[in-house]
Amino acid sequence: MEITDAPDLDRFEARVDGELAGYLEYARHGGVWAYNHAFTFPEFRGRGIAAEVTRFALDAAEAAGVRVRAVCPFVADYLAAHPGYAHLKTD
Secondary structure (H helix, E strand, O other), X not given: OXXXXXXXXXXXXXXXXXXXXXXXXXXXXXXXXXXXXXXXXXXXXXXXXXXXXXXXXXXXXXXXXOEEEEOOHHHHHHHHHOHHHHXXXXX
C-alpha cells in the first residue's frame, strides 16, 4: 500500500497496486487540519486501509506542527483508541 498527500484534491490517498483504495478528506485552516471523511472503496474493505490512512494523516499533522479536528467519526474513534496522538486533538 502506498499513501500520499493529494493537496490538489484536499485528501490523503491510499493506493494498492496503483489503484485508489481509499482516502481521507481534509480542510487545512492555518494551524488546524480538519479530517472530514475517511472512505475505503468496498472491494478494499477489511484490510485496515482507513486506519493506515488515518495514521499517515496524523503523523503528517504532527510533522507539520498543527492540531487536528476530528470531524469524521472514524478519525475520532482512532484518536480515542490511540492515546499517543491525543496531543494533536482540538475541538
